[in-house]
Amino acid sequence: MKNILSIFILFLCLGSYNITTAQYKEYIKLEELFNAAQFDKCIEQSLKYNKKESGELMPVLFCSKSYFELFNTAQDKDKMNNLKNSLKFASKIKSIDKKQTATEKYSEFLEDLHKSSLTFGNAIYNTADKEKSKPIFDFIAKIYQDTTMQYLFFHPDQMKKTVTGVGVNVGTEKVNQTDSNGLKQGFWTKVYPNGVLAYQVNFKDDKPVGELKRYHENGKLMAHLHYDDAGEWADAKLYNDKSELIAEGKYHKKLKHGLWIYYIDSVKAAEENYDEGLKTGTSKTYYMDGQVSEEKNWEKDIENGVWRQYFPTGKPKLETRVDKGVRNSVYYTYYENGKFETKGHYKNDQMDGDWIYYDQNGTEIQRINYVMGKTSQQKMLDEKENEIFKKMEQNKNRLLDPANFINNPNEYLQKNGLK
Numbered sequence: 001m002k003n004i005l006s007i008f009i010l011f012l013c014l015g016s017y018n019i020t021t022a023q024y025k026e027y028i029k030l031e032e033l034f035n036a037a038q039f040d041k042c043i044e045q046s047l048k049y050n051k052k053e054s055g056e057l058m059p060v061l062f063c064s065k066s067y068f069e070l071f072n073t074a075q076d077k078d079k080m081n082n083l084k085n086s087l088k089f090a091s092k093i094k095s096i097d098k099k100q101t102a103t104e105k106y107s108e109f110l111e112d113l114h115k116s117s118l119t120f121g122n123a124i125y126n127t128a129d130k131e132k133s134k135p136i137f138d139f140i141a142k143i144y145q146d147t148t149m150q151y152l153f154f155h156p157d158q159m160k161k162t163v164t165g166v167g168v169n170v171g172t173e174k175v176n177q178t179d180s181n182g183l184k185q186g187f188w189t190k191v192y193p194n195g196v197l198a199y200q201v202n203f204k205d206d207k208p209v210g211e212l213k214r215y216h217e218n219g220k221l222m223a224h225l226h227y228d229d230a231g232e233w234a235d236a237k238l239y240n241d242k243s244e245l246i247a248e249g250k251y252h253k254k255l256k257h258g259l260w261i262y263y264i265d266s267v268k269a270a271e272e273n274y275d276e277g278l279k280t281g282t283s284k285t286y287y288m289d290g291q292v293s294e295e296k297n298w299e300k301d302i303e304n305g306v307w308r309q310y311f312p313t314g315k316p317k318l319e320t321r322v323d324k325g326v327r328n329s330v331y332y333t334y335y336e337n338g339k340f341e342t343k344g345h346y347k348n349d350q351m352d353g354d355w356i357y358y359d360q361n362g363t364e365i366q367r368i369n370y371v372m373g374k375t376s377q378q379k380m381l382d383e384k385e386n387e388i389f390k391k392m393e394q395n396k397n398r399l400l401d402p403a404n405f406i407n408n409p410n411e412y413l414q415k416n417g418l419k
Contacts, residue, residue: 026045026049027049027058027059029045030042030045030046030049030058030059030062031062033045033062034062034065034066037069039066039067039069039070040066040070042062042063042066043062043063043066043067045059046059046060046062046063046066047059047063050063055096056096057093057096057097057102057105060089060092060093060096061089061093061105061106061109063085063089064085064086064087064088064089064090064093064109064113065086065109067082067083067085067086067089068082068083068086068109068112068113068116070082071083071086071116072116079120080124080132083116083117083120083136084135084136084139086113087113087117087135087136087139087140087143088139090110090113090139090143091139091142091143093106093110094143110143110144114140114143114144114146115182117136117139117140118140118148118178118182119178119182120136121133121136121137121140121150122150122178122182124136125137125150133150134154137150137151137154138151138154141193142193145190145192145193145198146190147190147191147192147193147198148176148190149175149176149177150176175187175188175189176188176189176190183203183205183206184203184206185203185204185205186202186203187200187201187202187203188200188201188202188203189201192217194217196215196217196218196219197215197219198214198215199212199213199214199215200212200213201213203231204231205231207227207230207231207232208225208227208231208234209227209228209229209230209231210226210227211224211225211226211227212224212225212226212227212234213225216241218241220239220241220242220243221239221243222238222239222241223236223237223238223239224236224237224239225237225251232252232253233250233251233252234250234251235248235250236248236249236250236251244263244265244266245263245266246262246263246264247260247261247262247263248260248261249261249274252276253276255274255276255277256274256277257274257275257276257277258273258274259271259272259273260272260273260274264288265288267286267288267290268286268290269285269286270283270284270285270286271283271284273298275300277301278298278300278301279298279301280298280299280300280301281297281298282295282296282297282298282305283295283296283297283298287312289312291310291312291313291314292310292314293309293310293312294307294308294309294310295307295308295309296322297322299324302324302325303322303325304322304323304324304325305321305322305323306319306320306321307319307320307321307322311336313336315334315336315338316332316334317333317334317336318331318332318333318334319331319332319333319334320332320346326348326349327346327349328346328347328348328349329345329346330343330344330345331343331344331345331346332344335360337360339358339360339361339362340356340358340362341357341358342355342356342357342358343355343356343358344356347372348372350370350372350373351370351373351375352370352371352372352373353369353370354367354368354369354370355367355368355369355370
């Protein structure tokens with residue numbers, strides 16, 4: 001049931017509101033075949049659905065994942081063919097999910113595919129059959145913008161566009177090297193397919209150490225991170241493609257830790273606190289003049305405590321409380337003149353008791369009684385909720401969380417709008 005719900009939610013995220021019942025059942029079937037390790041059958045069905053709906057994500061994703069599973073168990077020639085097929089379909093994923101609204105469905109898979117492709121490609125590259133590895137490194141460059149030295153070997157015209165790193169001439173020194181265990185070692189640098197520098201960093205046992213700089217495709221600085229010698233702590237600053245600072249904070253073992261600050265037009269827009277990747281303490285968002293617009297409290301990534309919103313004047317706009325993700329408290333909203341707009345109460349996250357609505361002069365204009373979220377005045381409730389809570393809905397997802405940025409800063413910066 002959980003898998004079925006996850007696919008349904010994915011449809012909504014992708015905006016595929018017109019998906020038919022038949023399509024929905026088809027994609028559930030793909031999930032069932034994949035989970036049952038019937039990979040050949042899953043591929044067969046995925047190709048059939050992809051032929052009918054080439055712009056849908058699920059058939060392409062399951063095709064790529066199924067070929068990858070076959071690659072992991074295949075031998076010799078079949079292993080190479082299965083990996084190439086997996087990469088071929090993986091190359092279509094991001095072009096289909098252009099708005100990157102479903103990355104949670106494939107980001108981990110693409111990371112595993114990337115690592116396995118590098119390891120397998122390197123093994124072939126270092127043999128007399130070096131040329132056979134070319135398709136793998138071509139796909140790696142296309143999907144991940146990862147222009148390895150192996151890719152540059154097969155495309156010497158791109159080598160001329162590669163810039164010189166600090167203390168390393170990438171045209172003559174060994175760069176982008178992995179050891180016998182597949183761990184990145186030493187200086188690494190990548191360029192985009194257009195020849196612009198993507199990033200530069202030093203690795204020690206697959207962990208970045210020292211300074212990492214990552215760039216947008218227009219050449220502007222995207223991220224500047226300073227790692228400690230163990231590659232576990234990093235001070236990070238993130239920039240948009242106009243070189244404007246949009247976020248800064250600290251990572252510990254790839255998890256956000258401590259205070260993170262977010263900016264819009266170089267002005268502080270929000271701040272959050274983290275403990276090993278979990279939101280904790282008080283988070284705040286701000287108006288452009290620095291006045292607090294909202295305060296929420298968190299414990300281990302779950303909202304817990306007082307929630308307040310404010311008008312630009314600093315006067316209260318909303319007051320309530322959330323206890324471990326559940327509302328069990330009064331719920332007050334105000335007009336800017338300080339008069340009550342709404343008085344209500346939540347019980348177990350349900351509207352309960354009398355909810356009273358007022359005009360700007362403080363005169364009661366409506367009273368609706370609820371019993372655990374239900375009322376005999378449902379039509380009136382719907383109209384009032386649409387009116388009163390519209391402003392709250394506009395504030396949802398105002399800031400995108402740069403989760404996993406340390407693994408893929410491109411993904412975060414492409415997705416964030418911070419508007």
